[in-house]
Amino acid sequence: MNEITTEKLVADVKVLIADMEDLIKATAGIAGDRVIELRERLESKLAQGKAALAECEKDLRGAATRPKPAPWLAGAMRAAAG
Numbered sequence: 001m002n003e004i005t006t007e008k009l010v011a012d013v014k015v016l017i018a019d020m021e022d023l024i025k026a027t028a029g030i031a032g033d034r035v036i037e038l039r040e041r042l043e044s045k046l047a048q049g050k051a052a053l054a055e056c057e058k059d060l061r062g063a064a065t066r067p068k069p070a071p072w073l074a075g076a077m078r079a080a081a082g
Helices: 006-026 033-065 071-081
Strands: none
Touching: 006 033
16 A cells, blocks of 8 residues: 655645646636636635645644654653652
8 A cells, every 4th residue: 555645745735736726727718607706716725725735834844843752751751750
């Protein structure tokens, strides 16, 4: 089974966002109330998705820079607690 890494997931979402932006641009000349409405809704969801991805990437960078606890620390804490 393939393991999906966080980096791969972020890269895939970025590709999806780029494809959606291309679709919006490609349909810019198509008229019709329904098409316009769908394009506006897609643009709104795309902006929300970009913001969520940026927040996620920020959290991931923060998690990557936080020091990991030493493996012996849990044992030492248990021993100290009695």
